[in-house]
Amino acid sequence: MPHEPVSDDTLCSRAPDPPRxxxxxxxPPIQLSSVYRVGGLDEVDALFGGRAEGFFYARDGHPNGAQLADKLARLEGAEAGVVCASGMGAIAATVLAMTEQGGRVLLSDDLYGKTTTLVARELSRFGVRHDFFDPxxxxxxxxxxxxxxxxxxxxAETLSNPLLRACDLEGVAAVANEAGVPLLVDHTFAPxxxxxxxxxxxxxxxxLTKLISGHADVTLGAVVGPRDLISRIRSVGSTFGQIGGAFDSWLTLRGMVTLPLRVERTSRTALDLARRLEASPMVSRVSYPGLPSHPDHMLARRMFGDRFGAxxxxxxxxxxxxxxxxxxxxDIPFAPSLGDAETTVSHPCTTSHRGQDPETLERLGVTPGLIRVSVGLEDVDDLWADFAQALEFA
Structure with a gap:
């Protein structure tokens, strides 16, 4: 049916009808709209009351984020999920949703520096207490x-950053469930x-910035779990402005397509490279769960089988x-992140654990000479040639 004639100004201003x-x-198409057209006030009430499905404002959710959250929840065997603006956004939204003034959070040793800072330094200002345990x-x-x-x-973390200590997930979860306390696990290093x-x-x-998206072009995070807890986390994430955007969600959906292939390839390459580094007289220690010398090697084998990550x-x-x-x-760049298709190195003391007091770094074993490697998709012989000549120079 032809449209009624309108002025050029009106025609240019209005969104076109979706094509039939x-x-x-x-x-999945990218849907970048930040706001959605609603039929009337009763529909607004139905959307917010959960009686209708749809979207209202992108800070609360959007189609690409919903697709990604559903895919991640299915991947992890969870009921629901929410996509946040970064990994720390996902952890912060969860901690904020689960704690209150005077509450107490238990943190595993070797936890990522920013996560520890969030609880120990920032939330302590609001009366949240914390203690540590050995995962x-x-x-x-x-x-x-x-x-x-x-x-x-x-x-806790499945594998700690940067020393790759393995959490006894089954044992820790059993204790947490017995006490009736929710357990949040950062699984970034071990998808x-x-x-x-x-x-x-x-x-x-x-x-999701890291291994799941896999191409160093996304800043995004997510948390998955029981529907009631995710609903509460999503509400907090919206209130604090922590919900992730549509374009990064779409990029992550694209990156996930090759995740199984990348996990297989990088696990094989990393094990080979770790063995070569361990054999070098210029290296004082190597931390990789696939090496028998790693203190958690047997635990890692029990949890992971024969793949130990990148x-x-x-x-x-x-x-x-x-x-x-x-x-x-x-050829290997110094870049303070991980999970790219290209191998990168980082220096924990000056990047991920920057600002931690010297006593904490010493207790964690994060030394000034420690280098973290995120293994990509290159040939292992090419990687080793670059590391070998750099070790000789150092």
């Missing part, structure tokens, strides 16, 4: 809960290596040597 189609796109020894969590049984949340929810974990967070750390003994090695690398 009896077919569906194979790839490799669930009895230390039981002891911490017994001393003060008022914890509102437990936070597809295991399924934490199947092991008893309550909530699983990912920095991350390696190694120590060259001193800050100056680390700097010389980084500068001597010809």
């Amino acid at each position: 189609s009896d077919t569906r796109p194979v790839s 490799t020894r669930p009895d230390t969590l039981r002891d911490a809960l017994a001393q003060e049984p008022d914890a509102s949340l437990i936070v 597809l290596l295991c399924k934490p929810i199947a092991l008893g974990v309550t909530l699983v967070a990912h920095s 991350m390696i750390t190694f120590d060259v003994g001193a800050y100056e040597r680390a700097d010389r090695l980084i500068r001597a690398l010809r």
